[in-house]
Amino acid sequence: MTTVSTPTMTRRQMLKRVGAATAGATVVAAAPMAARAAKHGKQEVRYAMVIDTRRCSGCQACSIACKSEFEVPLGSVRSWVEHVEVGKYPNVERRMLPRLCNQCSEPPCVDVCPTEPKKATYKREEDGIVVVDDSLCIGCAKCLEACPYDARFMNPFKGDPVKTKGNGVADKCDFCLHRISQGVQPSCVNTCQGKARIFGDLNDPTSEVAKLVEEYETTVLLREKKTKPSVFYIDADYLEAKKDPKADQYFRLDTHRRELSSKRWA
Amino acid sequence: MLNRRNFLKLGAAATTTVASGACLNVQAAKDLPQWGNKGFSPTTGKSRKAIPSACWQCVTRCASMGYVEDGRLVKIESNVNSIRTEGVMCAKGQGGVNHTYDPDRILYPMQRVGERGSGEWKRISWDEALDMIAARMKKHRDAGTPEKVAFHYGRMKASHSKTIGGFFKAYGTGSIGNHTALCEGGKWTSQELTWGGHYDNWDFDNTKFVLNFGSNVLETHTNHIPTAHRLLWAMAEKGVEMVTFDVRLSNTAAKSKEWVPVKPGTDAAVLAAMINVVMSEGLYKGDGEEFLKYTRVTEDVNADVPAKIAAIKAGVKDYTPAWAEKLSGVPASKITALARKFATTKPAVLVSYRGLVAHYNGNEGERLAQLLCAVTGQMDKPGTRMKAVGAGWKWPKIPKAKKIKKIDIFDGFPGQVAYPTHHVAEMVLPMIKDGRNGRPDMYIEYCWTPAYANGNVGECIEILKDEKLMPFVVAVDPFYGDSTMYADLILPDTPFTERWTAEDMVDPAQIGEFYIRQPFTKPLGEARDFSDVVFDLAKRLGVDMGKAKSHEDFVRMACENTPGVKEAGGFEYMKKHGVWHDKNAKPQQQVYNRPVSESVYKAKGVVLDKASGVYWKPASEADAKKGYVATKGAYKKYVAQKMPHGVFSGFAPDKVNKSGYLELWSPLLKMKGYNPFPTWIPIPEHQKMGPDDLVLTTYKHAAQTHSRTMNCKYLAEVYHNNPAWINPVTAKARGIYDGDRIKVTSEIGEMVTKARVTEAIIPGVVAISHHCGHWAYGRYASGRRAPSTDEERGDRDFKLKWWTENGVHPNWVIPNSPDPINGQQRWMDTVVRVTRV
């Protein structure tokens, strides 16, 4: 578990940290229509997830469900939850931010993938899910660096050891493609006790996700990166919009991700 | 070990590869109609075999669905057809998949060879093991001392309780202990003293306001997911507000509309003050008055409502909000406002658990909670706290021995606990050490880790290691746990993933769900479910176990015998679907105000006990003379309750001789020297605290159970360390900064841990969670495994284990100390000093 307590941090530093760690710094609400505008060309389906943080109790069932669904090696995650504690006793809050790959419409990870003629990581034309083809991946890890959300990791137990020089392949959430293709909800969705994770086709106006994005002022993470995420948050704009943290305000981020402990905060 | 099957198949190709790295060619499904109950391999896309079963990570025991691929259990999810869980599952449930293939499982019966606790063992056969146990049991039966065989369990429910408990009772020993006092026994006893049943359900589906005293319901309740998900939905979908009193910002408090920090052990004072507000402001009028008809608050069982109101007013007149503010730190204005809100929002539910009851004054805290519900009429109707409903299986019969004898070590020292209706687990080892009431010759521990689960760990280990105090200890355990290591004989139990059970845990829909647990896979190694093992022991001893021949058989018979389940298709139906409930059943409520006809309460043998107003059926003239309250076991003869406005079914007693009223003037407590009316009792140790003293309080995390899940690697990755929470003000006064090593010292010892300096806790308190600091229970719990010569190979996940700290167990410094009324272990009362190391 990572813990940080920084009572002397400046507001700017704090936001930077929040941004880096939770990727939640940008909180200008995405206009519902902007989200829908991603519908283009022949893409019939745009799979998306709405995360209603009001319904999240931070219980980590999604994290464990994902871990067991994919036998994700210890130290790596496809799906996780960040707990942010802010405020001053007794006016202190803990807010939960479930995280996963944003399945960006403009995925920076795809841009940097060097394999030819076909990219190992690509966005599926038919539904917008960003996937990794284990058989093409050469394990260069460029996509890990390119992802602003820290959503990818190297999985040493997948791929061709020779081709990947023993690095394994890039791995990340794929919205449980193997389940949704069979008409079953993703594993993190069907375990969630609050039903905080809602999955469906954003291009289908009758779907729950489309209705929620229509109805609520949702946010996306790091909107300024122009990645056009397919993961939308309800009520996750507390980090800035609802708060005006003072320079010396207590702030603590907890997550069970090893990456955040070793890379970000060491 | 290899049998020649067919020599000529030599030429057959060995199919040894699974699809590798193939990019799945999958078509997007337009709709996602299915919530679950189907599973597919993420690597091959192949459909997995789905087996409905039930979780056992915690006592909630949710219906589940396991997925099996090539004979391997690969995934556990919820069973979407369960009306209890409505298709969702917690982190612990998902993590249960780690148990089956835990590399530190015990796969064979093992007999101690070296000194007890030395770790030297040899494998023996099941026959040898069972012969050994049976010989001791036979010896004691022949000598007329079957009570010398003690059976102590931690968790044993439903059909497991019937078969295993049934076996020991059929053999003739009543020396049977449990762990309830370490968990929630105080809450249960307090409820038994008031409304009879031991368990309350909180009807979040229909409530409009939730007032919570010390329950971490969203993370760890004993009926966790079935209640928690309903609460989350109510808050999100209906805007239901919850206010949580807690010393610490739990995730439950964090999700509440408001967190009200309260000094430890003073929740009861706040409740008393709220009752004061309700009474002084007349907020009892209407629903409260109606409910008081069924409530006893004075000695006079024929008192009318105005007299009752006068009695309550007199009883709480000193408990003003200003008085409570001084004790609890909660502003009087807040107490008043919340009392008004609770009394006037209809319906509202009062939630309470260990934050309220695991204290010296916990019994009174819960009685005050019941009183607040009574005077506002927020009780036993939709949207309030209700008497719980579970499945009522019709169990096959196992005849009891003609005579059952017991050693009196399970209920505390003489005079220590007034009503130990759920025993006093934390005093069992101290009583064995003391010896005045005798000691068992054989102590069998089942799903029970006395060294880890009790307080005063150091003393517990000393007792367990002492062969003079405990001549023969048998541990039934799937894993080599913190107590198993001190056993003489280990029987390898199956994890829940390899078991049969017919299950019955409480259904918040108030209907009752029947469900079964069935094995996902065959037991590994020679592991055997202890509920099967007792059938073998019975055979050796000539003990009659009734018609069933195995536990599976017992479950099958329960399915075939139980009305409803039987018509639905019995055992075969349950194996296929896992769950069943009566679709025409209406939620059960309000049974207390059902009028009872004359033909019942004037039937032959039924008499009226004037002192209590109870119609009962005394066994003899002498009993009738002695009276209902004073006659042992009289509650079993309860018929109805006479009230001024008629004769009613009432709140029937379950474990003690209470009347059929909601009994808040308790002759039972009066008999034991306590105030019969709910009363504020200060905590003696807290009265004597010096300026440097703090209160150590404990809590649980959503991803772990108290003692039995830290071996699950996925859960350990999420929660494995438990630094002590301490408020910055409290920390600063001691020169403590975040991450510092600190020493926590109590009257029984000291421990060194780390500080987590956080604004999310009340000053004056240090909070340390359970779960952590195992010294055994597998590599992920203890951080220890056999040395490996090759760092690059083998045991992938243990090498990838990135955390190095496994936390410190707070029970080393918490004394074993029961609530004097009900025996509940006082987890939240320990006075400590905290210094920087």
Next chain:
Amino acid sequence: MTVGSSSNGLARTAIEVSNLYGFLAAVFREEVSEHFLAQLRSPKLRETLTDAGIKLDDPLLQGPDEEVLRDLAVEFAALFLGPGEHISPHESVHLPQGGYLWGPETVTVRKFVNALGFDYADEFSGMPDHVSVELELMAELTRRESVAWEQGDTDGAANSLAYQSQFMAEHLAKWVPTFCSEITKIAGLSFYRDMARLTMDFLESEQTDIERRLDIAKDG
């Protein structure tokens, strides 16, 4: 090991290899029994072991039966059974992608075993990828190889050797050396240390010898 290239020589080599596999399978299968101890103490086996560089120590050879068997049983439990920290005798626990019992490799081994026409004995309570299963499978394959050589059936010998080669490469060689070196590190009694070393050396030599024999068989 006898290195022969004639059919008879190869048959003899194969049966010797088979016997050694069988011996080692017995060593790791369960605690040393009274019968097995007697065999270990027999001049014939002692001599053979000495030839293989293993000198059984005096306590094992001369100690009172009951004591020796008890010590060996305690050691066996400490090394291979637990409870507590031990060296799992199962492949899936040792592979880089494993770390737990009954992994995907366990299924692979079971399928291999079944495909070769074998089944697991009812009374066997280990996992399908127990080290002694894997050694016993090799014993059986080399026995078949031997029969084939005896009958001049080079195709049959090649067939059996191909399976040996595959199983060695995909399973035994991947984990048994690590398993054995862990034993040598923590074993208290010289017997299991020696057996572990013997296993390592034997498997190493077999890895090359299988290929040599296979070449001969293919050449007809």
